Amino acid sequence: MPELRSRMFGMALTIGTLLGAWQGAAAAPDLITATTKGPVQGVARNEVVEYLGIPYAAPPVGDLRWRPPKEHTPWTATRDATSFGPACAQVTLLGVFAGPANNNEDCLYLNVIAPKDVSSSKERLPVLFWIHGGGFVDGAGSDYDASKLAAQGKVVVVTINYRLSLLGFFGHPALNKEGHLFANYGLLDQQSALHWVKDNIANFGGDPDNITVAGQSAGGASAAFNVISPLTKDMFHKTIIQSSASWLAATPMEVAEKKATAFANAAGCGQEDDEATAACLRKLPVDTLMKMSGPPEAFGPYVVTPVADGQIVPSGGASAIESGNFNRMPIMNGSTRDEGNFFAAIPVYHSGKAITEADVEGYVKTVFGGNAGAGGTPPSYPVGTVDKILAQYPSGDYLSPQLRMNAIQSDVMVCRIQHGTHLLAGKVPLYVYEFRDRTAPFMFPKLPDFVPLAYHTADLQYLFPGFRGGDKGVRHELNSQQLQLSDQLVAAWTNFAKTGDPNGEGVTVWPQYTGEPNARTYLAQDIPELSTLSDDVFTADHKCSFWKNLLVYN
Structure with missing residues (x-):
């Protein structure tokens, strides 16, 4: 039958x-x-x-x-x-x-x-x-x-x-x-x-x-x-x-x-x-x-x-993960280069007003990118921490308050994701990536003084054609280089679904992340071609050494 x-x-x-x-x-x-x-x-x-x-x-x-x-x-x-x-x-x-x-x-x-x-x-x-x-x-x-x-x-x-x-x-x-x-x-x-x-x-x-x-x-x-x-x-x-x-x-x-x-x-x-x-x-x-x-x-x-x-x-x-009380299996873990930019866009979308330096300081003081206490209670950290964070990201280093906000908010999110990678390394077959296409189409309508970059959710349209979020999102077609990256991501995701290894036809450059010093490698998903970057480069790009002892993990 x-x-x-x-x-x-x-x-x-x-x-x-x-x-x-x-x-x-x-x-x-x-x-x-x-x-x-x-x-x-x-x-x-x-x-x-x-x-x-x-x-x-x-x-x-x-x-x-x-x-x-x-x-x-x-x-x-x-x-x-x-x-x-x-x-x-x-x-x-x-x-x-x-x-x-x-x-x-x-x-x-x-x-x-x-x-x-x-x-x-x-x-x-x-x-x-x-x-x-x-x-x-x-x-x-x-x-x-x-x-x-x-x-x-x-x-x-x-x-x-x-x-x-x-x-x-x-x-x-x-x-x-x-x-x-x-x-x-x-x-x-x-x-x-x-x-x-x-x-x-x-x-x-x-x-x-x-x-x-x-x-x-x-x-x-x-x-x-x-x-x-x-x-x-x-x-x-x-x-x-x-x-x-x-x-x-x-x-x-x-x-x-x-x-x-x-x-x-x-x-x-x-x-x-x-x-x-x-x-x-x-x-x-x-x-x-x-x-x-x-x-x-x-x-x-x-x-x-x-x-x-x-x-x-x-x-x-x-x-x-630390105690080993989880179901062991191959895992793929990753982030986008500018995760925080999506969340920075939401208040701009609702207010119609560009991000200011006061908004940047307010974020560090009160929101802290998901680093708040249990159940969304206010963050708690030593006196002087806010000044240290702002000093790590001096306003003069950025062309606009929005780009400064993006750097802080993205690094907070990305470094927490990296912590998850470090916990998993060596315990399961692990593949790690960063989506880095800063030309990715933006599903928000045009916002004042806002540069989208490789924002949180940007990679979804490379896996799911035309993804635009809800009914108010803007649908875009990918250009030829982005379509090539889309093909590579689809191949990687489906190769992984087949075998637990994203490499295969269409993707051949993705090393397994083991946690060993010479095998802590990310796949950099970008145009015009895929490449790799080390954990050390990733850490430096996102100031994760600075954030390591500030972030709440559990």
Whole structure:
């Protein structure tokens, strides 16, 4: 029966892919495959076949709000899978990164994108399981066009939605006492989607025994938290962590409970931790939750990111890696050269005002690039530290306050990411990179006195054609040199998904990072060609020796 099902699926793919380009894409009556819950009908587009908006869990609404995801009820009639499911509820959009804002609680859907010729492969294809970023407060799997990764790289790509903001990460004591896994509902969603992939992906041409979990920013942190979660042991086999160091620490449980209790009180549910409070919280209108989760331009006071709950996330990543309590596998870890520039752009986008020297000083004094205390509490460091930081980046060295802000904010982020690299070195097969194309198209509209450079998220459009964030982002086409770099990155990512080594056809210069003095090498992803740089050069470029003893890691 498995062989017959595989042949039938291959015939469906072959027929379906004759339907043409995106504009002419249409569902074919016979482009149907089975899942454990019922059959789904996909759509052919260019070089891929897509199955969109497949539910991987029951809608987490009503009494299922703030509970681990439950199995979806089966269906018998063929389910249409030709359009994306709704994005999860979100309001804080990180400038143009996500959106539009919405109140959708029924949002646990995933998408499968397979090359059209998957049926011609003698073996099932590697699976790239992509987790979107967005600070754990926004984003959606539908923002990412995975067709190039699937068609050119010959992998099956899965993109997912997961609960966000207060609906996804919420540690109220009344809920925590109910006897189920708690606080990290968004991570539990990701793990539920992984279970779906293990059970179903073979029907779509994918190999359930060769799964790579990848993500960028909060998606990269999610990938890393799943590496350290005991609940995912043997669920996947390789990891790609793009532009994230927030996994090094997790929100302490006491901070999560304090914020959730303050939210419940502000929402009119009182300060108790009993069943009545839990029932009140679950009856709150979703629009109330989203209004209290924060404005579009900032995180709200009650929001937390993944929590050290002791079961899903036993500890922060730094502690887990140092102690060896994590799932060993090949890992790719990297950053962009100007990570901080994306975050510097957000207030400029909302205010329409250029960055000033006062803004630079304010950042160092109050924000410190994710270096704040537990759960977003104010940073704490010795008297005189602010002056030392500003002296390291004298205003006269930069053509504008924005470029000075970029240097400080980027170095804070990048040096924390480097710390993660140093922790991982020698413990797993490790490949490290820096994306350095400072000509990368900018998905924000034109901003006053702003130079984008190789900003956080800039590399996404090289993997996912036309990536522009949310509906307010600006889509750009890559030029010929950028397209060549895109081809190289797609080859590296998919080579890694296949074998755990990014080298192969299209990429042959990426050395493994072992931590030994002569093997601490980064791949420099730039135009006109790929190259390498040493850990020492990377450290000097980002002043990491200065930051080493100032940054909070766990």
